[in-house]
Amino acid sequence: MTSRPLALDSLCARLNPWLKERLRTDAEALAKVAVDESGLPPGRAGAVVFPKNTAEVARIAAEASALGIAVVPRGAGTGKSGAAMPQNGELVVDLSQMNRLLALMPHDQYAVVEPGLITGDFHQAVAEVGYFYPPDPGSWESCTLGGNIATNAGGPRAVKYGVTQRYVWGLQIVTMRGDVLRFGRRSIKGVAGLDLTSLLVGSEGTLGIITEATLHIVPAPEAVETAWFSFADLFAASRAGEALFAAGLVPRMMELLDQAALDTVRKVAPFRIPEPAGAALLIEMDGSPARATADLERAAEIILAAGASDSALAKNEKEREAMRRTRRLVSSALKEAYPFKMSDDIAVPRSQMVPLLEQAKAAGASTAHLVCAYGHLGDGNLHMNLLARSAEERQHAGPLRHRIVELAVSLGGTISGEHGLGLTKRELLPLEQTTSVIALQRQIKQVFDPQGLLNPGKVWPDV
Numbered sequence: 001m002t003s004r005p006l007a008l009d010s011l012c013a014r015l016n017p018w019l020k021e022r023l024r025t026d027a028e029a030l031a032k033v034a035v036d037e038s039g040l041p042p043g044r045a046g047a048v049v050f051p052k053n054t055a056e057v058a059r060i061a062a063e064a065s066a067l068g069i070a071v072v073p074r075g076a077g078t079g080k081s082g083a084a085m086p087q088n089g090e091l092v093v094d095l096s097q098m099n100r101l102l103a104l105m106p107h108d109q110y111a112v113v114e115p116g117l118i119t120g121d122f123h124q125a126v127a128e129v130g131y132f133y134p135p136d137p138g139s140w141e142s143c144t145l146g147g148n149i150a151t152n153a154g155g156p157r158a159v160k161y162g163v164t165q166r167y168v169w170g171l172q173i174v175t176m177r178g179d180v181l182r183f184g185r186r187s188i189k190g191v192a193g194l195d196l197t198s199l200l201v202g203s204e205g206t207l208g209i210i211t212e213a214t215l216h217i218v219p220a221p222e223a224v225e226t227a228w229f230s231f232a233d234l235f236a237a238s239r240a241g242e243a244l245f246a247a248g249l250v251p252r253m254m255e256l257l258d259q260a261a262l263d264t265v266r267k268v269a270p271f272r273i274p275e276p277a278g279a280a281l282l283i284e285m286d287g288s289p290a291r292a293t294a295d296l297e298r299a300a301e302i303i304l305a306a307g308a309s310d311s312a313l314a315k316n317e318k319e320r321e322a323m324r325r326t327r328r329l330v331s332s333a334l335k336e337a338y339p340f341k342m343s344d345d346i347a348v349p350r351s352q353m354v355p356l357l358e359q360a361k362a363a364g365a366s367t368a369h370l371v372c373a374y375g376h377l378g379d380g381n382l383h384m385n386l387l388a389r390s391a392e393e394r395q396h397a398g399p400l401r402h403r404i405v406e407l408a409v410s411l412g413g414t415i416s417g418e419h420g421l422g423l424t425k426r427e428l429l430p431l432e433q434t435t436s437v438i439a440l441q442r443q444i445k446q447v448f449d450p451q452g453l454l455n456p457g458k459v460w461p462d463v
């Protein structure tokens with residue numbers, strides 16, 4: 001449903017007396033929330049509000065519902081699929097001011113947080129009591145926990161520790177009717193009723209606005225060891241990764257960078273990337289100091305035997321962070337060099353990674369498009385980028401993008417391993433799911449949001 005400007009004016013008139021400067025309709029505020037990190041052209045917001053607590057969110061939702069105004073929940077706007085972008089003058093509910101850590105219970109292995117808490121700040125708070133919150137999307141310095149939950153974010157450490165869903169024990173949400181619902185658990189076990197917590201995780205702001213979350217935390221590993229391995233090409237790197245798992249080792253991080261990624265990030269990388277470099281693997285092992293060291297030594301033996309040309313071991317935390325940061329900078333370095341690039345986050349079963357890379361690179365070569373592959377090799381989840389310097393090049397790459405996504409599905413994989421569908425991938429959903437499965441999801445959406453006002457136009461294709 002499209003919002004009507006008159007109704008929006010009425011809504012602003014109702015909200016203004018109590019939200020005051022936390023209700024914004026000026027061009028600067030609207031421009032800021034009209035974009036995310038998808039690279040899509042800006043959308044259009046009608047107004048943006050910054051609630052400070054659940055009661056305010058509930059009142060905003062109820063008032064918007066009564067006037068038929070559509071609402072878009074927003075965290076930090078680092079999403080890569082356009083899921084937080086308003087399209088038709090919606091009211092954006094920006095949760096960034098609800099950013100408190102409400103409880104930290106190491107003995108019970110959970111913490112209670114507000115959705116606007118920055119993921120990196122939460123990591124820090126949990127580390128201070130000797131605990132560990134594993135989900136670590138590359139954007140952890142700026143993204144929010146609410147956004148991570150709504151997208152079921154992954155990250156480099158998912159290969160050993162799993163993605164966000166594994167750590168969400170319970171949620172409090174506000175529905176578009178303004179109802180406040182709490183479900184899930186604070187105990188280690190709990191199976192009462194349907195698992196609504198899991199349903200909300202990854203729902204991309206379409207079912208409810210998350211206003212509080214109970215997150216599982218685990219004891220921190222005592223030691224981490226990090227190493228960088230160079231290869232002649234990405235196929236050799238990918239095979240070496242397979243060899244590690246075949247030997248029974250589980251790294252806590254296995255990130256791949258192909259030649260295009262290395263060439264692009266080299267200029268800004270805090271780690272000096274060894275030459276020549278056709279591809280690289282960043283590997284981490286953790287556990288007790290003896291375990292982490294022994295596992296990394298064994299991993300190095302296996303990887304060098306599998307064809308790595310060179311290895312570099314990080315000697316301290318500063319060097320470790322330089323290697324990790326080099327990997328994290330790939331996304332922004334590519335964006336800078338190829339402003340019109342297209343990026344997907346396909347995932348396949350690990351055993352299908354080499355066929356995927358071979359066929360995707362061959363498809364790129366046959367159409368003269370530069371395909372850059374980097375990311376979470378250990379999860380079978382790669383950022384497949386079609387590099388483009390102009391809108392024309394981007395448009396030409398469209399059919400190739402479709403081919404690569406289809407390829408991932410045909411290899412038993414998925415169109416999105418971690419970023420979600422938002423606006424950029426919703427039309428691709430029928431490649432992966434049947435009409436009946438998509439219809440079932442629309443029915444669930446209808447139950448939570450009968451008027452279709454919460455984050456409309458996202459996730460599901462137009463019918």
Ligand SMILES: Cc1cc2nc3c(=O)[nH]c(=O)nc-3n(C[C@H](O)[C@H](O)[C@H](O)COP(=O)(O)OP(=O)(O)OC[C@H]3O[C@@H](n4cnc5c(N)ncnc54)[C@H](O)[C@@H]3O)c2cc1C
Pocket residue numbers: 036037072073074075076077078079080083084095115136137138139142143144145146147148149150151152153154155156203204205206208209210211328331332418419455
């Ligand atoms: C450099 C870079 C690296 C990245 N690396 C990774 C990575 O390794 N793994 C990964 O998974 N992603 C990654 N991302 C993508 C992005 O950071 C994640 O999707 C992140 O979880 C989004 O969080 P956010 O707070 O920015 O959410 P936003 O972008 O603001 O919103 C994302 C979605 O969540 C919804 N939402 C936000 N808050 C709420 C709430 N309180 N209630 C209901 N819905 C809500 C929005 O409506 C939208 O649908 C990366 C992005 C960048 C720019």
